[in-house]
Amino acid sequence: MGSGVTVSGNKHELFMLASISVYSAVFSYFTYLKHMSFLSYAWDLGTFDQIMYSSVFAGKPFYYSADLFMNGSGNYLAIHFSPILALLFPIYYVAPGISTLLVIKSVAIGAAAYPLFRIARRLTCSDTTALCIGLVYLLNPGIHGANWFDFQPQSLAPLLIFATYYLLIAKRWAYYFPALTLTLMIEEHVTLVVLLLLMSQLIHSRRGDLKRLLDLGLRENQVLHLRCTLPCVIRCLGCDESRLPD
Amino acid sequence: MKAVYPIRPEFRDVYAASSAFGVLGYGGDVLSAPIRAILDPQAALGALTHDSSLKLLYMLMLFASLLFVPFLSGFLAVNALIVVPFMLSNYRPYYMIGSYYPSTSCHPSSSCTPTRCLG
Numbered sequence: 275m276g277s278g279v280t281v282s283g284n285k286h287e288l289f290m291l292a293s294i295s296v297y298s299a300v301f302s303y304f305t306y307l308k309h310m311s312f313l314s315y316a317w318d319l320g321t322f323d324q325i326m327y328s329s330v331f332a333g334k335p336f337y338y339s340a341d342l343f344m345n346g347s348g349n350y351l352a353i354h355f356s357p358i359l360a361l362l363f364p365i366y367y368v369a370p371g372i373s374t375l376l377v378i379k380s381v382a383i384g385a386a387a388y389p390l391f392r393i394a395r396r397l398t399c400s401d402t403t404a405l406c407i408g409l410v411y412l413l414n415p416g417i418h419g420a421n422w423f424d425f426q427p428q429s430l431a432p433l434l435i436f437a438t439y440y441l442l443i444a445k446r447w448a449y450y451f452p453a454l455t456l457t458l459m460i461e462e463h464v465t466l467v468v469l470l471l472l473m474s475q476l477i478h479s480r481r482g483d484l485k486r487l488l489d490l491g492l493r494e495n496q497v498l499h500l501r502c503t504l505p506c507v508i509r510c511l512g513c514d515e516s517r518l519p520d
Numbered sequence: 521m522k523a524v525y526p527i528r529p530e531f532r533d534v535y536a537a538s539s540a541f542g543v544l545g546y547g548g549d550v551l552s553a554p555i556r557a558i559l560d561p562q563a564a565l566g567a568l569t570h571d572s573s574l575k576l577l578y579m580l581m582l583f584a585s586l587l588f589v590p591f592l593s594g595f596l597a598v599n600a601l602i603v604v605p606f607m608l609s610n611y612r613p614y615y616m617i618g619s620y621y622p623s624t625s626c627h628p629s630s631s632c633t634p635t636r637c638l639g
Contacts, residue, residue: 344527344531344534345528349525352524352525352527410586414581416581416617416622417622418617419617419618420622423619428620466602467602470601
């Protein structure tokens, strides 16, 4: 039985990984095709390509020129706090170009289905349900639309938020805190999402604790009640109280 | 960070995206928009019904694929706090498929689903 479940689980996991690979490949190809058809924009693909290029090759970290009219310094961090972009600098150094950003985005959005699959499997204890939820995420038009539009650091949000949430419910603290730090590095607004998820989880777990405490309290009350009433009942019935077990 | 790299004051409204909540009769900070909506329910209703067909379609796209299961989960509160300000806006990328904003509202709804399946 156990080995059967594992084999079945592995099959589901392999299918999930294959779906993620297909999704990433298809979206990498078509978003690149979109760019090559002159359907990409200065806001945001041009902006992020310039940020990458100026940081890696021109010695001007996070510099871009599209918003110079309002952001005189030209530093992207003045608009949004996204230091996570620095983690992409080495990749851009190895393969500079628009296609790198588009592939990173498609892979990151697609890969988010895997931690979601793990979350669903852990919570529902069903490989099929977990696979369905993972596939629904990959087929969600909202996700497709987000993937289709240029490049933004927010595209890393689903992957890192799902991973953080999974590590939280799995209580794998050694990985949880680095994942949480990376999530908070995406953008300032992500803090709100993380905060709400953590609060919900806290309330959910506290509710469970409260229920367990109440159950325990009721059981103790029943024991106390029995201890007080039983001797009285026995005395009324005229039995020898000393012969009762402790 | 804002102190190190200041924004030109004449473009502060552009930076704060104040016009995104013009339909709410509000031109301040985006994060304070829900407070404004609570204080002026009539304006909030007007803002909600602005582009109502697009907003309804957006909600359908967001939740229909999950069979509306997230609506049965307490975790939906997480999603609501992100989606409701979008629904009060007149800035179309907030409530239309095709921009990156849904990527911040899709994943809480996805994580609501297994939580509800748990029972």
